[in-house]
Structure formats: structure tokens, C-alpha cells
Amino acid sequence: MSLTVWTVIFTSSNDAFGYSRESMITYIFLIAFLQSIIISSSLNGLASRIYSGEISNHLLKPLNIFALFAVQEIADKFKNTFFLVLETLFLFLIFKPIILFPDYKIFLIFIAWAFGGLIMNFIISLLFGSLGFWSPQVWGPQFLFFMILEFTAGKLFPLDILPKILQKIIYLTPFPYLSFLQIQLFLERLSADEIIKHSIVMIFWIITLGLITKIIWKKGLRSFESVGR
Amino acid sequence: MQKIAIKVENLKKYFKVYKKEPGLWGSIKSLWKRNYETVKAVDDVSFEITEGEIVGFIGQNGAGKTTTLKMLSGLLYPTQGQSTVLGFNPWDRKPKFQKQFALVMGQKNQLWWDLPAIESFHLNKAIYEIPDKKFDETLAKLAKILDVEDILQIQVRKLSLGQRMKCEIIAALLHNPKVLFLDEPTIGLDVVMQKILRDFIKQYNKEFGATIILTSHYMGDVKELCERVIIIDNGHKIYDGKLADIINKYARNKILSLTLENGVTKNELSKFGTVKSFEDGRTTLVVPRKDATKIAAKILNQFKVHDLNIEEVPIETVIREIFGNKNK
Amino acid sequence: MKKLRLKTYFNVWKIFGLNALQETLINRGSNILFMVGKILRFSFSLIFLYLIKTTVTSFAGYTSDQMIVFFLTYQFIDLTSQIFYRGVYVFSGKVRSGEFDFLLSKPINPLFRALTGKPDINDAIFMIPSLAVSFYIFSKLDVVVSWQSLLWYLVLLINGLLIVTTINILVLVIGILTTETEGIIWIYRDLSSMGRFPVEIYMQPLKFILYFIIPIGMMITIPTEVLLGINPSFSIVATMLVGVSSFVVSLKLWEWALKKYSGVGS
Numbered sequence: 008m009s010l011t012v013w014t015v016i017f018t019s020s021n022d023a024f025g026y027s028r029e030s031m032i033t034y035i036f037l038i039a040f041l042q043s044i045i046i047s048s049s050l051n052g053l054a055s056r057i058y059s060g061e062i063s064n065h066l067l068k069p070l071n072i073f074a075l076f077a078v079q080e081i082a083d084k085f086k087n088t089f090f091l092v093l094e095t096l097f098l099f100l101i102f103k104p105i106i107l108f109p110d111y112k113i114f115l116i117f118i119a120w121a122f123g124g125l126i127m128n129f130i131i132s133l134l135f136g137s138l139g140f141w142s143p144q145v146w147g148p149q150f151l152f153f154m155i156l157e158f159t160a161g162k163l164f165p166l167d168i169l170p171k172i173l174q175k176i177i178y179l180t181p182f183p184y185l186s187f188l189q190i191q192l193f194l195e196r197l198s199a200d201e202i203i204k205h206s207i208v209m210i211f212w213i214i215t216l217g218l219i220t221k222i223i224w225k226k227g228l229r230s231f232e233s234v235g236r
Numbered sequence: 237m238q239k240i241a242i243k244v245e246n247l248k249k250y251f252k253v254y255k256k257e258p259g260l261w262g263s264i265k266s267l268w269k270r271n272y273e274t275v276k277a278v279d280d281v282s283f284e285i286t287e288g289e290i291v292g293f294i295g296q297n298g299a300g301k302t303t304t305l306k307m308l309s310g311l312l313y314p315t316q317g318q319s320t321v322l323g324f325n326p327w328d329r330k331p332k333f334q335k336q337f338a339l340v341m342g343q344k345n346q347l348w349w350d351l352p353a354i355e356s357f358h359l360n361k362a363i364y365e366i367p368d369k370k371f372d373e374t375l376a377k378l379a380k381i382l383d384v385e386d387i388l389q390i391q392v393r394k395l396s397l398g399q400r401m402k403c404e405i406i407a408a409l410l411h412n413p414k415v416l417f418l419d420e421p422t423i424g425l426d427v428v429m430q431k432i433l434r435d436f437i438k439q440y441n442k443e444f445g446a447t448i449i450l451t452s453h454y455m456g457d458v459k460e461l462c463e464r465v466i467i468i469d470n471g472h473k474i475y476d477g478k479l480a481d482i483i484n485k486y487a488r489n490k491i492l493s494l495t496l497e498n499g500v501t502k503n504e505l506s507k508f509g510t511v512k513s514f515e516d517g518r519t520t521l522v523v524p525r526k527d528a529t530k531i532a533a534k535i536l537n538q539f540k541v542h543d544l545n546i547e548e549v550p551i552e553t554v555i556r557e558i559f560g561n562k563n564k
Numbered sequence: 565m566k567k568l569r570l571k572t573y574f575n576v577w578k579i580f581g582l583n584a585l586q587e588t589l590i591n592r593g594s595n596i597l598f599m600v601g602k603i604l605r606f607s608f609s610l611i612f613l614y615l616i617k618t619t620v621t622s623f624a625g626y627t628s629d630q631m632i633v634f635f636l637t638y639q640f641i642d643l644t645s646q647i648f649y650r651g652v653y654v655f656s657g658k659v660r661s662g663e664f665d666f667l668l669s670k671p672i673n674p675l676f677r678a679l680t681g682k683p684d685i686n687d688a689i690f691m692i693p694s695l696a697v698s699f700y701i702f703s704k705l706d707v708v709v710s711w712q713s714l715l716w717y718l719v720l721l722i723n724g725l726l727i728v729t730t731i732n733i734l735v736l737v738i739g740i741l742t743t744e745t746e747g748i749i750w751i752y753r754d755l756s757s758m759g760r761f762p763v764e765i766y767m768q769p770l771k772f773i774l775y776f777i778i779p780i781g782m783m784i785t786i787p788t789e790v791l792l793g794i795n796p797s798f799s800i801v802a803t804m805l806v807g808v809s810s811f812v813v814s815l816k817l818w819e820w821a822l823k824k825y826s827g828v829g830s
Contacts, residue, residue, distance in 0.1 A: 306665065309668075348583055351586055355582075358579055362576040365671075
């Protein structure tokens with residue numbers, strides 16, 4: 008959808024928000040692709056699975072539950088990617104975006120960052136899932152999260168067209184690291200300094216979120232067992 | 237003359253289901269080619285039920301009990317045949333008809349999960365257009381009989397299964413239906429709760445003269461509530477009559493319970509019939525029905541018997557045998 | 565024929581609403597977050613439109629102020645349909661669990677129950693600030709509106725709501741036939757969100773789809789064009805025709821699906 012909107016915006020002017028028509032189309036195209044891979048998660052229903060006690064079956068098995076989730080997640084991503092590729096080919100033929108592959112070093116970093124984004128989304132999904140240890144009401148927070156994500160991960164528009172102050176706020180959150188920055192990197196819009204800085208911040212987020220999730224799950228499992236579901 | 241409440245003539249319901257070949261390839265193939273198979277869920281069933289009767293439907297899973305009830309409630313359209321409930325054709329789903337019957341399904345619920353049961357009752361009050369006074373009276377009465385007065389204000393999700401079932405039943409009965417279809421009303425309930433519900437159903441039947449059809453897996457329900465049963469197997473009606481007569485018609489055996497002097501061996505007894513149990517001199521012996529008295533006399537002659545009883549085979553066993561034979 | 569029992573239906577609907585309100589209050593924490601999410605989405609969309617307005621003055625022949633009116637109309641129709649027809653979202657689950665059988669056995673139109681059984685209180689509350697903001701923004705915009713076009717706008721909005729009803733009925737029909745509507749609903753939500761912008765800007769065949777297959781255009785674009793005094797892409801008569809006829813067709817489909825459900829002739 009945002010593809011068509013931007014196409015229309017650029018019919019009247021060739022340059023807007025510091026993006027040329029081609030680079031904007033390429034941007035939207037790539038980010039839609041990347042987000043479909045990164046943000047989809049098999050863990051969306053996790054909280055209700057936990058609350059209903061369905062998860063006990065997994066806890067009984069001699070497996071690390073996180074490893075199990077990870078495997079499920081990977082399988083799910085493969086399935087999604089299959090359909091995504093078909094859809095993307097279709098859109099590609101309609102919009103014919105110009106996709107210039109960056110220099111191979113940048114591309115390798117891009118792949119690494121994409122993996123970082125995947126891991127981060129996985130951790131965040133686990134975090135939301137853990138709400139199910141305490142409450143069945145997980146739709147509210149999840150909805151809020153998706154709403155924020157829709158605008159702050161850069162799907163509708165690149166974040167750098169926002170007013171500076173909003174951008175600053177958004178950069179304090181992990182959301183731009185879920186796909187926006189990856190695409191900026193891909194389009195070679197980041198300087199070497201920025202690449203290093205964002206790499207460090209991304210690792211910081213993964214570790215912090217990972218630790219928080221671990222602690223919360225530990226607590227959650229304890230309360231889960233004590234309730235006896 | 238008693239009035240006929242429900243009349244069913246040559247009712248048939250066939251479903252088409254498609255059979256998928258196993259495996260992934262089967263799934264892919266089913267995209268363009270499906271092998272349909274006709275399942276005769278109900279096949280040529282006829283019966284009449286008079287007003288105020290309680291009739292039990294017995295049958296195994298998938299025998300067609302629920303399908304029949306659904307046709308009588310107007311949820312399913314019969315493939316062939318006629319049915320009349322209170323003079324209406326159920327399929328027309330006229331509000332006038334729908335206000336006179338109720339359907340209770342033990343495995344399904346109609347109450348609002350997040351709200352106290354009373355809110356669902358108010359909804360039904362509006363739907364069935366029950367006047368305020370009548371509603372209050374009926375609710376008070378039902379709640380008292382079922383002893384749920386103090387749980388009506390509690391969120392349904394927090395109720396136990398038994399409490400919830402009681403509330404389900406109240407919700408279904410608020411409009412004083414003349415005909416009641418109960419599909420597995422006691423499923424999953426403990427023995428005490430089953431008993432309470434049975435008593436209640438009996439009482440409701442007496443008080444309102446309601447016609448009731450009941451399906452159940454528990455023979456206990458049927459034994460206690462229904463004088464008449466209809467046995468359905470593979471869509472066919474195979475028995476329709478008094479519960480007690482099933483034994484006369486189908487039971488091939490009787491049971492001899494003996495208390496014998498020590499020293500009699502199992503081998504000696506097995507000449508007379510199948511030994512079911514043998515311990516401490518107490519023995520149960522299954523013998524052919526028609527020879528029961530003769531065998532008993534012989535045993536009395538040969539051994540020193542302290543006590544002897546000739547009993548009928550339990551009805552569960554008889555029915556199990558009926559289905560067992562059919563399936564062979 | 566059936567006697568209309570409007571009073572009963574109104575009473576029943578009132579209880580749906582009251583019960584939904586109670587549910588909302590019971591789960592208040594979650595619902596507050598929902599509300600915040602909605603406000604965020606609304607404001608982000610406005611920010612985005614504002615950003616476009618500052619950089620791009622004309623948008624495929626529309627002024628940026630006109631674009632905002634399209635967006636506000638979308639917001640109104642979308643919200644209204646959510647308020648009334650939220651029950652549609654959970655309907656396929658009811659078919660699967662057999663709860664639908666209960667609905668069928670009651671002396672009330674099952675379609676009425678399935679459509680309106682679960683009004684969305686969140687959206688009803690959100691409607692108030694949303695309408696207030698909309699009117700405020702509208703009063704600040706540089707657009708000319710005559711009384712006559714306002715009147716037609718209202719008529720066409722009602723027609724638009726009829727189309728929304730139609731689409732929701734179709735979702736129910738699919739729910740009965742396949743017991744699975746989550747996917748369809750998301751596709752519809754995605755498509756309908758295209759109505760935030762005038763359908764005219766999209767390219768074919770998308771434009772055709774949005775006018776005739778899933779008539780988002782008839783629902784949102786045409787009324788707004790009429791309001792703004794733009795020559796509408798399709799005449800008012802054609803729009804109303806699409807609205808009314810698709811509604812009738814959807815009712816027929818519903819009846820057909822009900823019959824199919826209960827196995828007529830199978």
C-alpha cells in the first residue's frame with residue numbers, strides 16, 4: 008500500500024524529504040520484504056498458550072523450551088519466506104524498483120544486522136509471551152506494541168523524514184533496529200561511524216532484552232508452577 | 237388421549253465428506269480432486285413421542301443421536317423425511333416454535349464467558365421476550381432448585397464445570413420450553429452433580445409436563461430418567477421401547493451368584509457356565525438365560541450351597557453386547 | 565411473513581452493548597492499552613499527512629487539505645463499522661465451537677446476532693475524541709463545502725455504511741462455509757486501509773478492485789469527492805446502486821450459506 012502512496016507523491020515532484028523517487032520506492036520495497044521476515048513470529052499466541060496451560064506439555068519434555076521455540080520460529084520463517092518471495096516477485100514486476108546491491112562488506116554487515124533483528128524480535132516476542140504467566144489479558148499490550156511498531160520500524164515511511172525530536176525519541180527504543188537501520192545500511196546511507204555505533208547499540212539491546220526476558224521467564228515459570236496450571 | 241409432541245417419519249440425513257489421502261501428496265492432490273463419500277448419519281428413523289414423555293437416545297459416538305436432535309431443532313435440514321415438533325416444521329425456524337423449545341449441549345456453552353451468568357440470563361430474557369415478572373419468578377425458582385442463587389453474580393469463567401452446567405440449564409429453561417433437547421447434559425460431571433441434574437430434569441418434567449429427549453453416554457442418566465429408550469446405531473433405529481424390555485429381548489445370559497462350601501474348584505464349576513469371578517467361595521457364573529433355573533437346580537444338587545441368587549445381566553452389558561454384535 | 569419485532573431487537577442489542585461495556589470494564593487494563601494504541605495510530609497517521617502537506621502541495625491532483633478530508637472520512641467509516649460489527653471477528657470461532665448452533669435455535673435472526681453480537685466499546689469511546697479532532701481539523705482546512713454537497717455526503721456516507729455491512733456479511737458467509745476468517749479479515753483490513761487515500765491515486769487493476777470488487781472507493785472516496793465539490797469518479801446513482809445491490813446480494817448469500825450449513829440438498 009505505501010508503495011502506491013509514495014508513487015503518487017512522487018508523481019508531482021521528483022524529490023521529497025531528501026529521497027529521490029527511485030530510492031524511496033527501493034526503500035519501501037526492501038523494508039516491506041525485510042519486515043515480513045523479521046517481524047512475523049510464531050510466538051504471537053504464546054501468552055494465551057501459557058495462560059491456558061497448554062505449554063505444560065512442552066515443559067514436561069526433556070528439551071530446552073527456548074530451543075524448542077527457536078526451532079519452531081525458524082520453521083515458521085521458512086514457511087513465510089516461501090510465500091513472501093512469490094508476493095515480492097509479483098510486486099517487483101508491477102513497480103520495478105531499482106535495487107542496487109551494496110558493496111559485499113556492507114552486505115555482510117547487513118546480513119549480520121538482519122540476524123540481529125531476528126533475534127531481537129524473537130526475544131521481544133518471548134517477553135510478550137511471558138505476560139501470559141500472570142494475566143490472560145495480553146491483547147492490549149500486544150496491540151499497542153504492533154501500533155508502535157507500525158510507525159517506528161519504518162514501514163510506512165522512512166524514519167528520517169520525521170521531525171528531529173521524534174526521531175531522537177524513536178532512536179532511544181529498540182524499534183529502528185528491527186528493520187529500518189538494516190535498510191539504511193543496505194542503501195548505503197550510513198557512515199562508517201554510524202555503522203559502528205549502531206552495531207554496538209544493537210548488541211546492547213539484544214543483551215539487555217535477553218537478560219530481562221531470562222529473569223522474567225524464571226519468575227514466570229515459578230509462579231506458573233505454584234498456581235499449578 | 238395424549239397429544240403427540242414430536243413426530244418423526246423416515247428421517248434421513250446424509251453428509252458428504254471428502255476423504256484425504258494420507259501425507260503431503262494427498263493434501264496437494266485434494267486441491268483439485270476430492271473423493272467424496274456419503275456418510276449416512278441418520279438413515280430412515282421414525283418415532284413418535286407423546287407430550288410429557290422423557291425419552292433416552294442411546295448410541296455410540298457418531299451413531300446419529302446429535303444429528304437427529306439438530307434436525308429436530310431446525311439446525312440441520314433433513315436429506316429426506318418429515319419431522320414435526322409441537323406441530324411445527326422445525327426447519328422453518330419460526331420464532332413462535334423457537335420460543336417453545338430449548339437445546340442444551342453439554343459440551344458447548346452459550347453463556348458469556350467473561351460476565352456473570354445473570355447477564356446471559358438477561359440477554360435470553362430479551363431474546364425470548366419474557367415479561368419481567370415471569371422472568372423473576374422462573375429464575376428464582378430454578379436457581380433455588382439447583383442451588384445456585386449465590387453464584388449468579390460470579391464471572392462464568394470462574395465457575396466450576398458443574399456450576400456452569402447448572403447455569404447453562406437455567407439459561408435454556410428461562411422461557412419455560414415445552415420441549416427440551418438435552419445432548420449429553422451430564423458429560424464430565426462428577427457423580428454428585430450428575431445426580432443433582434437428573435433429579436432436576438425429573439422435577440422439571442413433572443412440574444411443567446415438558447417433553448424431553450435426552451442423549452447420554454451414562455446409562456445411569458438413562459436408567460433413572462427414561463422409561464422409554466430409542467437405540468440408534470449407525471444411523472438406524474434398532475430399538476424403541478421400554479428400557480426394561482431390552483433385557484428380555486436381548487439378554488442371552490443370566491448371572492448366578494453363589495456362596496459355596498470350601499473345596500469346590502473352579503474347574504468343577506466351569507462345566508456349568510463361564511466363571512466370571514472365583515474367590516473365597518464366592519462365585520459368579522454366567523449362564524445361558526433359558527437354562528438358568530435348571531443349572532441352578534443342578535448346582536444345588538451337587539454342591540453344598542450357602543446362598544444362591546439368579547440375577548439379570550446389567551443393562552450396560554446388554555447394550556454393549558448389542559453394539560458389539562453389530563460391529564462384527 | 566415475519567413480523568418485525570423492532571422493540572425486541574432493540575432490547576437485545578442494548579444488552580449486547582451493556583454486556584460488552586461490562587466486559588470492557590472488567591478487562592480495563594488491557595483496554596486502556598488498546599485505547600492508547602488507537603490514539604497513537606490516529607496521531608501518527610495525522611503526523612504523516614501533515615509531513616506530506618509541508619513538502620508536497622499537490623497529490624495526484626488533490627490538494628493536501630483534501631487528502632486529509634479523505635483520511636477523516638475513512639477514519640469515521642472504519643470506526644463506525646468496528647463499533648457495530650466487531651462480533652464478526654469472533655464469528656468463525658463460534659461456528660467452530662458450535663456456539664453458532666445456539667444462535668440458530670433462538671427466536672432471533674441469526675444474522676443480526678452474528679453481526680451485532682459484540683459491539684466494540686473501546687471504539688465507541690474512541691469515537692468521541694476522534695470526532696472532535698476531526699471536526700477541529702476540518703474547520704481549519706482550506707476547503708469549500710456547500711450545504712447541498714454536505715447533504716449528499718451524508719446520504720453517501722449512509723450508503724457507505726451499507727457497503728461496510730455488506731462486506732461484514734460476506735465475511736460471515738465465509739465464516740460459515742470455511743470456519744476460518746482470520747485471513748480474510750486481515751486482507752480486508754489491509755485493503756480498506758487503502759481507503760485512507762482517494763482510490764483515484766491507485767493504479768489499475770487495483771483501482772478497479774477497490775471500486776467494484778471490494779468497493780472501498782464507493783464507500784469512502786466518492787462521498788468525500790462529493791463533499792469537496794470534486795466531480796465524482798462515478799455518479800452518485802452508480803454508487804448507490806453498487807451499495808444497495810451488493811447489500812441485497814450479500815443477504816441472499818447469507819441465506820444460501822445458512823442452507824448450506826444445515827445441509828439443504830446435500
